[in-house]
Amino acid sequence: MSAAPRALLTRARAATGLCVSTSPVLVGYFLALALVTGAVPVAIAWITGVLLDRLTGPTAGPVTWPVCGLAALSLTAVLTQQAERYTEAQLRRTTSAAAQDRLFAKVNAFTGLDRLESPRFFDQLRMAQQAGATAPQDLLEGSVSLIRSGMLLAGFLTALCALWPPIAVPAVLAALPVVYAELRMARTRADLTVSLSPTIRRRSFYQMLLTDRTAAQEIRLFGTGGFLSARMSDVTRRAMAAENSVDLRIARLHGLLGLVACVVTGAGLLAAADRARTGRLTPGDVVVFIAAVAGVQAGMAQLAAAGARGYQALLLFGSYQEVIGAADALTPGVLPPGRLRRGLEFRDVWFRYDEHSPWVLRGLSFTLRYGEATALVGQNGAGKSTVVKLLCRFYDPSCGQILWDGVDLRELDPALLRARVRAVFQEFVRYDLTAAENIGMGDLSALTDRTRITRAAALARADGPLAALPGGYDTMLSRIYDADPEARVRDTATLSGGQWQRVALARALMLDDPDLLILDEPSSGLDARAEHDIHTTLRTHRAGRTSLLISHRLNTLRDADKILVLDQGRITETGPHADLVAAGGTYAGLFAVQSAGYRDELTAEVG
Numbered sequence: 369m370s371a372a373p374r375a376l377l378t379r380a381r382a383a384t385g386l387c388v389s390t391s392p393v394l395v396g397y398f399l400a401l402a403l404v405t406g407a408v409p410v411a412i413a414w415i416t417g418v419l420l421d422r423l424t425g426p427t428a429g430p431v432t433w434p435v436c437g438l439a440a441l442s443l444t445a446v447l448t449q450q451a452e453r454y455t456e457a458q459l460r461r462t463t464s465a466a467a468q469d470r471l472f473a474k475v476n477a478f479t480g481l482d483r484l485e486s487p488r489f490f491d492q493l494r495m496a497q498q499a500g501a502t503a504p505q506d507l508l509e510g511s512v513s514l515i516r517s518g519m520l521l522a523g524f525l526t527a528l529c530a531l532w533p534p535i536a537v538p539a540v541l542a543a544l545p546v547v548y549a550e551l552r553m554a555r556t557r558a559d560l561t562v563s564l565s566p567t568i569r570r571r572s573f574y575q576m577l578l579t580d581r582t583a584a585q586e587i588r589l590f591g592t593g594g595f596l597s598a599r600m601s602d603v604t605r606r607a608m609a610a611e612n613s614v615d616l617r618i619a620r621l622h623g624l625l626g627l628v629a630c631v632v633t634g635a636g637l638l639a640a641a642d643r644a645r646t647g648r649l650t651p652g653d654v655v656v657f658i659a660a661v662a663g664v665q666a667g668m669a670q671l672a673a674a675g676a677r678g679y680q681a682l683l684l685f686g687s688y689q690e691v692i693g694a695a696d697a698l699t700p701g702v703l704p705p706g707r708l709r710r711g712l713e714f715r716d717v718w719f720r721y722d723e724h725s726p727w728v729l730r731g732l733s734f735t736l737r738y739g740e741a742t743a744l745v746g747q748n749g750a751g752k753s754t755v756v757k758l759l760c761r762f763y764d765p766s767c768g769q770i771l772w773d774g775v776d777l778r779e780l781d782p783a784l785l786r787a788r789v790r791a792v793f794q795e796f797v798r799y800d801l802t803a804a805e806n807i808g809m810g811d812l813s814a815l816t817d818r819t820r821i822t823r824a825a826a827l828a829r830a831d832g833p834l835a836a837l838p839g840g841y842d843t844m845l846s847r848i849y850d851a852d853p854e855a856r857v858r859d860t861a862t863l864s865g866g867q868w869q870r871v872a873l874a875r876a877l878m879l880d881d882p883d884l885l886i887l888d889e890p891s892s893g894l895d896a897r898a899e900h901d902i903h904t905t906l907r908t909h910r911a912g913r914t915s916l917l918i919s920h921r922l923n924t925l926r927d928a929d930k931i932l933v934l935d936q937g938r939i940t941e942t943g944p945h946a947d948l949v950a951a952g953g954t955y956a957g958l959f960a961v962q963s964a965g966y967r968d969e970l971t972a973e974v975g
């Protein structure tokens with residue numbers, strides 16, 4: 369991982385800007401404290417020298433002020449250290465929270481889904497999360513450390529020069545390799561962090577799987593827990609081996625450089641002792657000299673470490689900036705969609721998920737007419753859910769157009785478009801929230817409107833099961849979170865798969881008057897009676913509304929105004945149920961097989 373100086377400068381500006389804009393007062397306080405903590409050791413060394421000379425040297429005299437000065441400086445050192453630690457922690461928390469907020473706001477602002485399906489993006493996002501949480505603060509602390517160690521260095525170098533200038537040169541030269549080594553190691557550490565990102569993400573996957581409630585039953589029944597744990601350990605071992613190898617290299621290098629520093633310090637000490645013996649230095653001078661040589665060495669090492677820390681932070685902050693600055697893969701339109709009047713048209717739509725994948729939709733042309741219910745049927749993988757995703761503009765067609773009353777979806781503002789569409793997705797979300805909130809999420813403006821929530825629940829036939837929960841609609845639907853007493857929620861409960869599906873349907877029905885209602889397998893998990901009841905209600909609810917229905921249970925679609933049969937991305941049959949049955953094609957064959965089975969199922973259920 370490397371970056372041009374100009375890129376590093378831009379990142380430094382952005383990272384510092386993040387810290388300063390989040391907490392300007394804390395940054396100012398932190399800098400002031402850094403100046404004090406940088407000056408205190410030099411002042412202590414200087415006053416110690418004066419004290420010793422007043423006690424033993426040629427300038428013997430009263431020691432009250434050096435003693436009081438030392439006491440005051442020691443107290444200042446302790447207090448500023450604590451204040452600095454507290455400020456640093458506060459600054460880290462606020463900056464990290466602001467960085468995370470910006471990052472997730474950015475991810476949420478991506479119009480389409482393609483980035484959330486890219487492994488590279490997930491690696492980048494993980495790095496960005498890590499860098500956003502630590503890099504701005506590391507950079508600030510690195511800079512403050514630079515100032516502090518610079519002051520320390522300048523103070524001790526001045527002291528050394530005052531006592532015996534020639535010794536200052538080797539003291540500084542001996543520390544130069546440390547600077548170089550620290551910067552090299554910073555790059556090695558940054559490279560390691562980047563290269564380990566996929567491995568760490570894989571480990572998180574195994575950890576998540578091993579603690580996931582839904583996965584737990586299959587893992588236990590199939591006895592795959594040991595296998596998954598072994599894989600997790602293997603991934604952890606690989607990450608550890610890579611980290612150990614870098615740590616070992618760093619330790620070896622530091623050992624070697626420490627040896628050089630010792631030789632220089634030892635030689636300087638011998639020379640100073642010799643000068644003191646011949647009376648060219650006082651005992652106080654020797655004390656200041658020892659402190660100054662060690663101080664210069666420490667100052668240079670701190671300077672190098674601070675520089676390296678800042679450098680590493682800047683290298684990693686690149687990932688954060690890449691995500692924050694990433695362009696939307698779909699160009700969001702700006703036109704507000706008007707209320708649907710004529711319908712939605714697919715005009716020769718071709719689509720594949722990426723250029724290396726096969727075509728999923730191959731020249732689809734059809735219209736969802738205003739006020740009509742259109743059904744889409746087809747085998748697994750025929751492309752039905754893909755049509756839904758294109759209608760919600762999660763992706764753009766690779767070729768062709770989708771038109772909303774004649775206007776290309778690409779020209780419409782995606783947020784306003786989606787505000788007019790409601791859908792039950794095949795993979796719906798089970799929010800660990802209350803039952804009311806689970807439904808209210810369908811229209812946030814009515815999140816607390818209990819009348820609308822219960823009406824939507826009634827339409828989806830979810831009102832019975834939800835009202836019967838221990839806390840009714842205020843019951844938390846979760847197994848992994850406790851009820852929240854502050855939100856006056858005291859009860860938790862778990863729903864069955866079919867009950868969850870009704871809740872998801874109620875969520876889609878929250879919006880009073882969507883322009884397009886999409887139901888992708890809304891009743892796949894329901895028993896025959898519930899399915900029948902829900903479809904009867906939905907039929908009334910859909911009347912006069914534009915809707916797209918997808919289901920493998922063809923009897924639930926027979927009332928649709930038009931049925932489209934999709935086969936490998938192409939429409940092979942179109943027409944109302946009766947026409948398709950009369951035509952004796954694929955649809956008729958499938959319906960014949962299913963209706964016999966469904967009759968038996970319903971009889972058994974009712975009986």
Ligand SMILES: Nc1ncnc2c1ncn2[C@@H]1O[C@H](COP(=O)(O)OP(=O)(O)OP(=O)(O)O)[C@@H](O)[C@H]1O
Binds near residue numbers: 721752753755
């Ligand atoms: N995010 C994706 N990335 C790449 N390929 C995908 C993605 N989603 C779906 N596909 C592929 O697109 C094809 C059509 O999938 P789609 O989900 O649209 O089918 P479907 O008709 O809804 O199937 P089912 O009846 O099983 O729900 C499948 O081959 C699938 O593998």
